[in-house]
Amino acid sequence: MPRECGSRPAAHVLNARKAGFVETYQLTINGEKKQVTADPSTPLLWVLRDDLKMTGTKYGCGVAACGACTVHVAGVATRSCVLPIALLGDRPVLTIESMSSDPIGRVVQNAWVSEDVVQCGYCQSGQIMTAVALLKTTRTPTDTNIEESMGGNLCRCGTYVRIREAIKVASRQLAGGGR
Amino acid sequence: MTSAVQATSRRGFIKASALAAGGLMVTLYLDSPSAASAQGGTPPPAHIYPPDAFVRILPDGTIAITVNRLEVGQGMQTALPMILAEELDADWTHVVGQLAPAGDVYKDPVIGVQLIGGSCSILDSFQQYRELGARTRAMLIAAAADRWGVGADQCRADKSVVYGPGNRSARYAELAEGAARRPVPAVVQLKDPSQFRLIGTWVRRIDGRAKCDGSQQFGLDLNLPDMLTALLMRPPIFGARVRGFDDRNARNVAGVREIFEVPLVAGSAVAVVANGFWAAKQARDRLAVDWDVSGIEHPDSVQLFAMYKELAGTPGTVAVSVGDAQVIDRIPAPDRIHAEFEFQYLAHAPMEPLNITVRNDRDRAEAWVPSQIPGWEQTALAEVLGIKPEQVTYHVLFAGGSFGRRGTTDSHFVREAAAIAKRLPGRPIKLMYTREDDMTSGYYRPMFVHRVDVGIGPDGLPVVWKHMIVGQSFVLGTGVPQEAVLVKNGVDQLVIEGTADSPYATPNVHVSVHQPKVNVPTLSHRSVGYGHNSFVRETLIDELAMRAKTDPIAYRLNLLKPDAKKFRTSLTLLDQQSAWRHRLPADHASGIACSQYNGTCVACAVDVSIGNGRLRIHRATVAVDCGLAVNPLSIESQMHGGLIFGLTQVLARGAITLKDGRVEQRNFDGYTPPYIKDAPMTVDVHIVPSSDPPTGCGEPPVPVIAPAVANALSALTGKRYRTLPIATI
Numbered sequence: 081m082p083r084e085c086g087s088r089p090a091a092h093v094l095n096a097r098k099a100g101f102v103e104t105y106q107l108t109i110n111g112e113k114k115q116v117t118a119d120p121s122t123p124l125l126w127v128l129r130d131d132l133k134m135t136g137t138k139y140g141c142g143v144a145a146c147g148a149c150t151v152h153v154a155g156v157a158t159r160s161c162v163l164p165i166a167l168l169g170d171r172p173v174l175t176i177e178s179m180s181s182d183p184i185g186r187v188v189q190n191a192w193v194s195e196d197v198v199q200c201g202y203c204q205s206g207q208i209m210t211a212v213a214l215l216k217t218t219r220t221p222t223d224t225n226i227e228e229s230m231g232g233n234l235c236r237c238g239t240y241v242r243i244r245e246a247i248k249v250a251s252r253q254l255a256g257g258g259r
Numbered sequence: 260m261t262s263a264v265q266a267t268s269r270r271g272f273i274k275a276s277a278l279a280a281g282g283l284m285v286t287l288y289l290d291s292p293s294a295a296s297a298q299g300g301t302p303p304p305a306h307i308y309p310p311d312a313f314v315r316i317l318p319d320g321t322i323a324i325t326v327n328r329l330e331v332g333q334g335m336q337t338a339l340p341m342i343l344a345e346e347l348d349a350d351w352t353h354v355v356g357q358l359a360p361a362g363d364v365y366k367d368p369v370i371g372v373q374l375i376g377g378s379c380s381i382l383d384s385f386q387q388y389r390e391l392g393a394r395t396r397a398m399l400i401a402a403a404a405d406r407w408g409v410g411a412d413q414c415r416a417d418k419s420v421v422y423g424p425g426n427r428s429a430r431y432a433e434l435a436e437g438a439a440r441r442p443v444p445a446v447v448q449l450k451d452p453s454q455f456r457l458i459g460t461w462v463r464r465i466d467g468r469a470k471c472d473g474s475q476q477f478g479l480d481l482n483l484p485d486m487l488t489a490l491l492m493r494p495p496i497f498g499a500r501v502r503g504f505d506d507r508n509a510r511n512v513a514g515v516r517e518i519f520e521v522p523l524v525a526g527s528a529v530a531v532v533a534n535g536f537w538a539a540k541q542a543r544d545r546l547a548v549d550w551d552v553s554g555i556e557h558p559d560s561v562q563l564f565a566m567y568k569e570l571a572g573t574p575g576t577v578a579v580s581v582g583d584a585q586v587i588d589r590i591p592a593p594d595r596i597h598a599e600f601e602f603q604y605l606a607h608a609p610m611e612p613l614n615i616t617v618r619n620d621r622d623r624a625e626a627w628v629p630s631q632i633p634g635w636e637q638t639a640l641a642e643v644l645g646i647k648p649e650q651v652t653y654h655v656l657f658a659g660g661s662f663g664r665r666g667t668t669d670s671h672f673v674r675e676a677a678a679i680a681k682r683l684p685g686r687p688i689k690l691m692y693t694r695e696d697d698m699t700s701g702y703y704r705p706m707f708v709h710r711v712d713v714g715i716g717p718d719g720l721p722v723v724w725k726h727m728i729v730g731q732s733f734v735l736g737t738g739v740p741q742e743a744v745l746v747k748n749g750v751d752q753l754v755i756e757g758t759a760d761s762p763y764a765t766p767n768v769h770v771s772v773h774q775p776k777v778n779v780p781t782l783s784h785r786s787v788g789y790g791h792n793s794f795v796r797e798t799l800i801d802e803l804a805m806r807a808k809t810d811p812i813a814y815r816l817n818l819l820k821p822d823a824k825k826f827r828t829s830l831t832l833l834d835q836q837s838a839w840r841h842r843l844p845a846d847h848a849s850g851i852a853c854s855q856y857n858g859t860c861v862a863c864a865v866d867v868s869i870g871n872g873r874l875r876i877h878r879a880t881v882a883v884d885c886g887l888a889v890n891p892l893s894i895e896s897q898m899h900g901g902l903i904f905g906l907t908q909v910l911a912r913g914a915i916t917l918k919d920g921r922v923e924q925r926n927f928d929g930y931t932p933p934y935i936k937d938a939p940m941t942v943d944v945h946i947v948p949s950s951d952p953p954t955g956c957g958e959p960p961v962p963v964i965a966p967a968v969a970n971a972l973s974a975l976t977g978k979r980y981r982t983l984p985i986a987t988i
Contacts, residue, residue, distance in 0.1 A: 102513055119513060122537045130488075130535035135480035136473020138659070139536075140610050141694040145927040148610060176473035189471045196463045196892055199900055200332030201470030202477060202610040202659025223940070230935045234927060236610050236660045237332045238903025240938035242896070 105165055109134070110178035120166035124158075125149045127165050128175060136176040136205050140234065147233035150206035150213075151175050157213035157229075176205035184254065185212050191250035199237035207233050211247050220251050312364045314343065314395050316435040320419060322349045326356050327365035327373065328380045329631055330466065331609075331661040332900070333957045334893040335380045337465045339388050341890060345457040346392030346450060349431070350419035356465050361633035361653035372740070373634045376666050376783065378857045378955025381889060385953050393447040395438075402437035403429050452887065452950060461892040466657075478629035478656040479614045479691065486616065486687040487516055489679050490539040490696075491528040492546050496920035497558075497701055497778050498525040500551045508545035514538030518546070521678040524671040525780070526555075530679045536691060556778035557920030560706065563777060564601060567708035567729040571599070575727060575771040578750040579759050584769030586723040590714035596802060598711045601982045602730075602791045603914035605704035605784055605907065606930055611659020612692040613672050619644055619680035624651045625687075628673070629658030631666035639670035643677035662904065663783040667702060668739040671780075698930055699922040703915050704784030705731040707754075709795045714767075719807030720818060723767040726758055728792075732774040733781045750774075753783070757792025757854065757962065762823035763800065763815070779917065785904055786856060786961035793854035794983070797966035801851065802979065811851040811970070812837075812862075825860035825884040826853055828947045832882035833862040836945045839878070840864055847877065850971030854962040858954035859885040863902065863963035865939065867971035869988055874909075876939040876968065881960065883944065886951035894956050895944040901960025902942060907932045909965045913984040 107114045109132065116131045123142075128134045128151070137160060140148030144159035151160045152174040160173075179185030188211050198204050207230065214221055214229040221229070226247055235243070315323040324343050330336040336356040344354050359365040359373075366373045369383040396416055403421035404411040406429065414423045419431040452458075469475035494500070506518045506529075514534035521530045529548055533539035587595065616627040617640065624644055630636050630653070637653040644651075658665060676690040692700065707730035714723040732751035734742050745752050750772055752759070758770055784790065804814035812834045819826050830853055840849040846868050853862035866878040881898045888894055907913040912931035916923045924930035969980040972988060 119537060119541065121541070126535065126537040129480075130537070133482050134473075135476065135482070138477075138611070139479065140612075141927050143694075143926050143928065146610070146694075180472050189468075192471045193463065193467045196467060196896065198332075198464065198467055198470040199334070199896055200330075200610065200658065200660040201466065201475055204470050205473050208471060227936045232934070234610065234932060234934060236608060236662065236904065236932060238900035238906075238933065238938065239896075240903060240933075240935045241899045241942050243935065244940075 103166070105168070106170075107168065108170070108172040110174055111172070116165070118165055120164060122165045124151070124160040124163045124165055124168060124173065128160065134175055134177055138202055138205055140203065140206075145232070145234070146203070146206075147210060148203045148206040150209040150233070152209060152213060155213075155216070157210050176209060179208060179212065182212065184215050187253050188212050188215065188246070188250045191246040191253065195242045195246040195249060197239050197242040197246050199239055203233065203235045207235065207243055211243070211250070214247070215250060215254060219254055221247065312362070313391050314347070316431050318432050320350070320353050320430060320432045322347070322354045322419065322431070324354060324356055325359045325365075327359045327367070327384065328375045329629065329655055329658055329661070329665075330358060331375065331629075331631075331658045333375070333380070333897065334464060334890065335375070337462060338381060338890050338893060339384060340465065341457050341462055342385060342388040343392035345455055346389045347396045348416040348418065349392075351457060351462070353419060354465070358655045358657070360655055361630070361637040363634070366634065372632065374632045374666065375661075376631065376663070378859065378958045381953045381955050382858060385889070389449050390447065393449050394443055397444045397447050398438040398441050399431055399434045401441050402434045406434070406437065458889050459887070459891070462890050463892065475657060477611050477659045478616070478627065479611055479659070481616050481627050481656065481689065483616065483618070483687040486689055487532050487534065487683070488536050488539045489530055489532045489676070489688050489690045490543050490693065491521070491530055491675060491690070492543050492548055493528050493696060493700055494523070494526045494550055496550075496552050496555055497780060498555050501527045501529055502549040502551040504529050504549065505547040509542040512538055512542040512545065515542045517683060518542065519682060521675060524669050524674060528675070532679065532683060532688065540693070552920070555920070558777055558779050558917045559919055560603065560916040561918075563706060564708065566775070567706070567773075568599070570729045570773040570775065571708050571710040571727045573773075575729075575773040576749045577769070577771045578748070578755045579768055579770035581769075582723070582767030584723055584725045584767050586767045587712050587714045587725055590723065594715045596711070596713040596715070596799065598713075598799060598979070598981055600707075600709040600711075600791070600795050602707040602794075602908070603916060603983065604706050604779065604781075605790075605913070606698050606915050606924075607662040607664035607702075607784055608698060608927075608930065608932060609658070609660030609662055609664055612694055612697040613665065614689060614691050615672055615676045616687050616689040617676045617680040618687040619677075619684045621684050622646065622650065624680070625654070626651060626673075626676075627654045627656050629661070629665060630655045631661055632670075635668075636670045636673040639673045640677045643674050644681055662785040663787075664702060666783060668733070668737065668741075694927070695925045698915070698925055701780035702782040703779065704790060705733070705781040707791045709791070711795060711799060713799060713803070715803065715806065719803065719809065721763070721765045721803060724765045724769070726768075726770045727772070728754055728758065728770070729773040729775070730754060731777050731779070731781050733783070735774055753788045755792065756788035757796060760855070761796055762820055762826045762855065763796075763818045764820045785901075786958040789854050789856055789958070789962040790905070790908065793852070793962035794966045794969070797852035797854070797963075798969050798973075798980070801966070801970040801973065805973075815851070815853065825858075825947075826855065826862070828949070829853060829860045829862040829882040829884045832945050832947050833864055833880065836882060836943070837864040837880045839866065839880070848971045848974035850967040850969065850974065852963045852966035852970065854959065856955070856959035856962075859883065859956060859959040861898070861959045861963050863960070863967045865964070865967045865971050867968060867975070869972070869975060872988060874968065874972070874985075874988060877941075879939040879942045879964070879967070881942060881944045881963075882947065883956065883959065884947035884949060885954045885956050885959070886949050887953040888946045888949070889953050891946055894946060897956040898944045898960045899942050901957070902964040903933050903938050905961040905964040906937060906968070908983045909968055909985055910937060911984055911986055
């Protein structure tokens with residue numbers, strides 16, 4: 081779950097539940113400055129998808145139960161469907177769209193492609209974002225590390241067996257200095 | 260063996276025409292065989308089809324192959340282009356797959372409906388896509404032969420290049436325009452399977468990269484100028500109607516456009532239309548709706564099970580009667596098994612909830628939909644808008660899973676979107692389902708009760724099998740086109756599949772059903788009837804094998820009917836590949852199950868232990884006989900995924916239940932499919948080598964995992980598991 085930080089307290093969000101209130105926010109998404117005007121309670125997910133038209137981040141449940149919406153907020157894998165934009169503060173956000181130019185993201189994407197992980201693919205942005213966050217902190221994850229880190233990312237197609245393999249492939253490449 | 264194909268033998272013909280841009284387009288004009296045969300050989304009326312229906316060779320060498328099926332993860336956007344590219348001798352690295360819009364030419368050539376379902380894509384379109392590839396190749400070779408003044412038989416093709424005598428060569432892209440002017444050959448030679456270079460090899464998905472970098476667009480990702488987002492406040496009980504609503508608070512939400520009542524297939528709802536999702540959601544949360552639930556049945560799972568069990572004790576409609584089921588009365592009690600099984604409603608819960616975008620331009624409409632049955636939906640949309648189907652352009656977008664959920668026979672979500680768009684012409688309206696909408700709006704795999712009496716002979720084999728199945732049919736009495744095919748003597752074959760077509764030889768068999776009407780919409784769910792029938796059959800067979808103190812694979816092989824060929828091949832291969840079964844740690848046990856689906860047979864062994872009261876699946880070994888393996892990598896994917904999908908109904912929260920008319924689960928915290936910790940640690944897949952015609956792999960693996968796991972648990976605990984989900988081990 082996202083930490084609360086930045087300049088805007090939670091009370092502000094609750095007060096804003098009187099309808100019709102909007103505010104302007106300065107965001108840093110994938111290293112770029114963006115400005116959006118939104119209801120403070122709007123989850124980051126919908127700012128990305130509806131306001132910024134960045135649809136790589138997916139809606140799956142809206143209650144942080146499936147992980148399809150996972151992004152990195154200040155480096156931490158975060159469920160963007162439950163992070164109100166008012167609570168983001170000045171923390172930088174990374175989404176799946178930036179992973180091709182992220183040194184670890186690229187390795188993970190390549191492992192996903194080489195292991196032919198995806199089926200419908202809808203949950204895979206979130207799976208990859210979670211896997212990248214894992215490998216950024218734990219370069220050689222154990223099976224237990226993988227289960228714990230990936231444990232909240234749902235895949236209805238059932239690609240888990242190859243997700244495990246792809247993380248290990250990426251881990252080996254990173255360990256071999258293949259960055 | 261090389262086979263010659265005559266186009267006219269299929270009451271169709273193909274036609275090629277030159278692209279304005281200088282490419283080749285090959286169109287297969289193919290009328291529905293069912294329509295043709297219904298007319299007793301009279302040629303069906305001519306249709307006008309789009310000219311660039313299946314193959315386009317572009318000047319840059321790209322070969323764009325149109326896929327007449329929705330891609331939901333099953334891999335058809337890769338497999339069908341592979342098949343066509345094989346016969347075309349195309350350079351695979353330049354092949355792209357495009358999803359076809361709704362169109363008569365894209366109907367399943369056997370079923371006569373454009374659809375995915377029943378794992379029929381490879382089964383029904385293998386020959387179709389081979390012929391398309393072979394015809395296109397023949398035309399390209401003829402064009403090259405013409406250009407060089409040599410015979411076509413002096414030319415050969417390889418990787419999008421035609422080679423002729425004297426080191427002559429020409430790329431397909433250069434030849435395409437000339438080829439397009441040539442007549443389409445009536446007879447073409449298809450390759451001998453020994454010549455296959457692509458079919459049978461491990462080919463990665465075409466869409467793999469786009470699904471890893473966020474660029475793959477799904478239905479929900481569509482953005483169009485001036486688009487609005489709509490949500491529906493749905494009835495709390497199926498079929499309830501809006502009596503009135505107070506939208507004063509909702510209208511205060513910034514970005515809200517319109518709030519109005521719309522009809523549903525059953526009952527009505529309140530539509531909230533806004534600039535984007537969050538505004539629509541905020542407004543919907545602030546709506547106060549007064550629901551009229553008078554005269555509406557309030558289904559309740561506990562009461563339904565009680566009713567089903569009562570029904571199970573009364574004579575039903577007979578589905579199968581072989582020999583004399585009364586033999587059961589003469590079997591001594593110790594040699595009889597009486598077993599009652601319970602199965603709950605199941606939600607498909609694809610990761611991408613239902614959605615559809617419609618723009619109503621009054622005399623025309625355009626729709627963008629992750630669509631399982633595009634033609635039917637196009638017709639439904641037109642009907643609501645009061646226009647003709649041909650006035651609707653129906654684009655098919657990638658789907659984030661479906662598992663049957665998008666394959667509705669009433670096209671309910673299409674009608675809902677059309678009703679909204681009817682009120683708001685000129686702007687695209689995206690109707691979204693939230694996860695809660697998706698989970699509570701019905702169209703579930705039905706609940707079932709099975710009651711079975713098995714009598715065992717002195718040899719340990721069953722001599723009589725008496726089987727009653729109670730549960731809803733979503734076909735019977737609906738008037739949908741498949742009803743005539745699927746209902747036989749009053750019995751929906753989807754209710755009994757897996758039991759009526761049991762591969763095991765038993766001299767006396769009696770299968771009967773009750774198909775009660777219940778106020779819960781139900782629908783096909785990946786593997787349909789086999790999901791419950793195979794569980795019943797395979798757990799009982801396991802019990803019989805255990806009683807007979809026989810290895811469960813050996814017992815099955817001994818009991819198979821002589822014609823159960825694919826069961827025999829897959830069980831035999833499973834036996835060879837699961838030697839680990841015989842050297843498991845003391846606290847582990849193995850379980851076996853097998854099942855069939857539309858020509859494919861899957862056999863599975865699992866290695867299971869119980870830790871802290873929790874099931875742990877260490878390993879699953881799968882053997883599959885699906886005829887010729889078109890793409891083994893994709894078959895392996897489907898086996899992995901099918902097992903894990905099938906595991907849902909075993910897990911503690913793998914059930915949709917109703918209480919006093921209301922669905923009790925609203926999101927993944929209530930209805931919880933397998934996460935990574937629930938999945939087998941490893942799955943090894945073994946494909947039976949075969950030259951039989953290829954059959955599908957989407958549904959066949961789903962039914963095997965639940966009985967295999969239940970059988971392994973029985974070996975560990977001595978208990979029998981007949982109620983799913985397994986709440987306590």
